[in-house]
Amino acid sequence: MNKLMVAEDINGTKGFNNPVSLRDIEAAAHLIHKVGRVTPLIQSMFLSRNVTNGEVYLKLENMQLTGSFKFRGAFNKINHLTDAQKARGVITASAGNHAQGVALTSHLLGIKAIVVMPHGAPIAKQEATAGYGAKVVLHGDNFDEAHQFMEEEAAQKGYTIVDPYNDNEVIAGQGSIGLEILDQMWDVDTVIVPVGGGGLISGVATALKSFNPNIHIVGVQSENVHGMTASYKENKITTFSKGKTLADGTAVATPGDITFPITKHLVDEMVLVNEEEIAKAMKDLLQRTKTVAEGAGALPTAALESHKIDAKWLENKKVVALVSGGNVDLEQVSHNIDYFLVSTNHSVG
Incomplete structure (x- = not known):
């Protein structure tokens, strides 16, 4: 980043005090890179030439340890715990990716880890989490119910909570991706x-x-579960969920009280995509760019393909679409492929 000059401090502007600083993120990046990977940034000719008329690059966090960006935040957070907190063991709630990040980090540091996952969490994520040595507890029908049970267990048994998103050290860890970009x-x-x-x-x-x-930042969520987008539009923390989504890794109905104000002040726009658009993006990433993406990881591509983002931010621009993870059940991949093959055959016939 020696080509860049640091912009004026973004903290404290317009009454906004960011609890996470650039220095926090730089420190997290230094720590994470001792173990984690600097993930590739590759150009997608398909998205560049056929979809946007810009230069679209994929930031491949599906190639991070545990197959997701979540390793970064979990690793940074757990390394900041006191010896007493580590000794009590850690607990988290997750649909699967944060679970694996916590499980692997705990394994590396020799810490007991309990992971609460909602019923219906992808089998691949359950098995991987257990494979890293964590105890997996299934509870609730969605993330929010699993999260509530996690808090109850922590209070009763003294475990240290490693929140999947609403935590300064977790946020700083994820911010290391921005520095890599x-x-x-x-x-x-x-x-x-x-x-x-x-x-x-x-x-x-x-x-x-x-x-x-001046970098234009776009957030993408599913139409079915989009608490952050609803909050962004209402200018207050709001809950929104109307069903399941292929993007299970982002199925959070209510955003955090730390993450919401940061998003509101620093993100330029939030867009929504539907389930078929997510499935098509997963298929196209696999077929056209040879990239295995889970539903959450395909959200940016879905937004591009469905033209939910104004062309002025894409045409003749350098665009990065973050593929946040690739932990998807093979059954889901097969289902997507079969669905679109049938659709194509019907349209030809």
Whole structure:
């Protein structure tokens, strides 16, 4: 990032005090890179030439340890715990990716880890989490119910909570992605990020805007579950969920009280995509770019393909679409492929 000059401090502007600083993110990046990967940034010719008339690059966090960006935040958070907190063991709630990040980090540090996952969490994520040595507890029909049970267990048994998104150290860890993007493409114009509880976009937006406030940042959620988008539009924390979504990793009905204000002040727009658009994006990433993406990881591509983002932020621009994870059940991949093959055959016939 030696080509960049740090922008004026974004903290304290317009009455907004960001609890996560650029220095926090830089420290997290230094820590994470001792173990984690600097993930590739590759150009998608398909999205560039056929979809946007810009230069679209994929930031492949599906190639991070545990197959998701979530390792970053979990690793940074747990490394900041006191010895007493580590000794009591840690607990978290997750649909699967944060669970794996917590499980692997705990394994590396020799810490007991309990992970609460909602019933119906992808089998691949359940098995991977258990495979890293964590105790998996299934509870509730959705993330919010699992999260509430996690809080109850922590209060009763003394475990240390490692929140999946609403935590300063977690946000700082995810923000290390923003620094990597700047290292790999210092003159990026637009960055598109999947959003659940907001930890990822809060960290990435803080890192990017600290160096260049003109970078256009777009958050993407599913039409079915989009608490952050609803909150963004209402200008207050709001709950929204009307069903299940392929983007299970972002199925958070209510954003955090830390992540919401950061997102509101630093993110330029929030857009929604439907389930078929998510499924098509998953299929196209696999077929056209050879990238395995879970539903959440395909959200930015879905937003591009469905033209939910104004062309002025894409045409002749350098665009980064963040593929946040690739932990998807093979059954879901097969279902998507079969669905679109049948659709194509019907349309030809």
